[in-house]
Amino acid sequence: MNIIETNIPDIITTNINMAKVHLANKIIHNITPLFDDIQQSKKLEFNKKAIKYKTLKESVISNKKELEFLFESYKRKQKVKKLLERIDKLVSLGIINEGKSKQETIILLKMIDKLSNEKLNFHLKDTMNTITKRFPS
Numbered sequence: 001m002n003i004i005e006t007n008i009p010d011i012i013t014t015n016i017n018m019a020k021v022h023l024a025n026k027i028i029h030n031i032t033p034l035f036d037d038i039q040q041s042k043k044l045e046f047n048k049k050a051i052k053y054k055t056l057k058e059s060v061i062s063n064k065k066e067l068e069f070l071f072e073s074y075k076r077k078q079k080v081k082k083l084l085e086r087i088d089k090l091v092s093l094g095i096i097n098e099g100k101s102k103q104e105t106i107i108l109l110k111m112i113d114k115l116s117n118e119k120l121n122f123h124l125k126d127t128m129n130t131i132t133k134r135f136p137s
Contacts, residue, residue, distance in 0.1 A: 076117065076120070079117070079120045079121070079124060080112055080113070080120065082124060083112065083120060083123055083124050083127065084112075086124070086127040086128060086131065087105060087108075087109070087127060089131060090105070090127060090130065090131065093131075093134065095130060095131070095134050101130075108123060
């Protein structure tokens, strides 16, 4: 078999451009469903992760609020505990047996759970001042 080279093209040049476009369309038509399936699976995966992220975020926020509340409650109870310990010290030292301070202490003990943090701080400082005045270090 002899191959003869000639300057005559087998396909007309106008048909080459049309053939390229036709071939590209066929390739795109065959590959597009593959990409569509991959894209749909990625979208579903992304949506699931977004929903999971939202639920985790809400859970973290609610846990954070609960921990903040518990921490504030703990700090308040620590102050009450410290105040009660100081009052106990006052009672054991006999300082509280005076008339006015005894009455104030009784009222304080009745209302100790209803006091604000500022009042608790005031009474903590007041009891410490009373103890240090009576028994300076």
